[in-house]
Amino acid sequence: MYEVKIPATSANLGPGFDALGIALDLYNSYIFEEIDGGIEISGFEEDFNSLENLVYKSMLETFEIIGYQPRGVRIVAECQIPMSRGLGSSAACILGGVIGANLLAGKPLSKDEIFRIATNIEGHPDNIAPALFGGFVTSIMEGDEVYYNKIDLVNGIKFVALIPDFTLSTKAAREVLPKSISYEDGVFNVGRVALLISTLQNGRYDLLNYALKDRLHQPYRGKLIQGYEEIFSKCEKLGALGVYLSGAGPTIMAIVEKNNNTFFRKISNYMKLKKFNWNIIELSLNLSGALINKMVNSRMINIV
Numbered sequence: 190m191y192e193v194k195i196p197a198t199s200a201n202l203g204p205g206f207d208a209l210g211i212a213l214d215l216y217n218s219y220i221f222e223e224i225d226g227g228i229e230i231s232g233f234e235e236d237f238n239s240l241e242n243l244v245y246k247s248m249l250e251t252f253e254i255i256g257y258q259p260r261g262v263r264i265v266a267e268c269q270i271p272m273s274r275g276l277g278s279s280a281a282c283i284l285g286g287v288i289g290a291n292l293l294a295g296k297p298l299s300k301d302e303i304f305r306i307a308t309n310i311e312g313h314p315d316n317i318a319p320a321l322f323g324g325f326v327t328s329i330m331e332g333d334e335v336y337y338n339k340i341d342l343v344n345g346i347k348f349v350a351l352i353p354d355f356t357l358s359t360k361a362a363r364e365v366l367p368k369s370i371s372y373e374d375g376v377f378n379v380g381r382v383a384l385l386i387s388t389l390q391n392g393r394y395d396l397l398n399y400a401l402k403d404r405l406h407q408p409y410r411g412k413l414i415q416g417y418e419e420i421f422s423k424c425e426k427l428g429a430l431g432v433y434l435s436g437a438g439p440t441i442m443a444i445v446e447k448n449n450n451t452f453f454r455k456i457s458n459y460m461k462l463k464k465f466n467w468n469i470i471e472l473s474l475n476l477s478g479a480l481i482n483k484m485v486n487s488r489m490i491n492i493v
């Protein structure tokens with residue numbers, strides 16, 4: 190029996206559409222066990238304790254690639270990552286399933302192969318990479334191949350996630366994007382991505398507010414989120430170093446200095462005053478990525 194713990198992720202970080210992501214200290218845990226027969230799935234939101242479950246479907250795809258047929262499978266989940274909010278819940282499910290299948294099959298896959306399989310199921314690498322490797326990761330796809338680079342950070346920041354009381358599917362949030370963009374908008378984002386990476390690397394947080402600006406997806410997706418512009422600019426006014434749409438949204442993410450003890454209270458008060466019934470949580474970077482525990486003599490022992 191194994192337990193796989195996958196961190197939440199925040200992709201894009203403004204301009205780095207489908208390329209940048211960070212791992213955060215909020216987790217989904219899945220227990221995987223090969224049983225004598227049948228499929229047992231529990232611990233998910235009621236509708237997802239079924240064969241349509243993304244963890245289970247990702248396991249099946251992986252078993253097929255590996256060429257392994259389990260007698261039966263038990264999955265027990267404990268989920269902290271809210272679904273369809275732009276915090277990497279589907280990446281956690283997919284990665285959990287791929288890692289779980291690999292463990293039950295006797296670990297034939299390397300970490301890089303796990304990354305490739307999970308990314309091909311998800312369709313883009315920017316949540317899968319930090320969920321697997323931890324920290325701040327840049328990643329790309331080239332055909333079916335995937336490449337990533339984990340970036341060393343000056344860890345002087347924390348994140349305040351403003352999580353709406355409504356969901357936004359990645360599919361719907363991708364459908365509102367234009368088929369092409371102007372050369373000018375491409376150049377705008379290239380510069381910001383470069384600035385963003387260098388800023389997080391050397392701690393020039395005074396540049397973050399400029400570096401997080403984006404013209405590829407946020408202007409289109411913002412229209413789907415009630416209160417988007419108002420909340421964005423309020424975060425900036427209340428002292429956030431920068432603000433961006435987490436992943437495909439609808440979560441709005443504010444970055445603040447690690448020792449900032451006032452932003453959380455101020456933005457919480459503002460949201461209450463304006464009757465935005467959103468969940469607001471403070472998150473730190475997760476640097477380890479996915480972790481695996483194995484049941485040995487009735488105790489879970491960390492093996493990765």
Ligand code: HSE
Pocket residue numbers: 200201206207208313315316359362363406436437
């Ligand atoms: N890069 C993805 C997007 C993240 O913005 O659509 C969401 O999965």
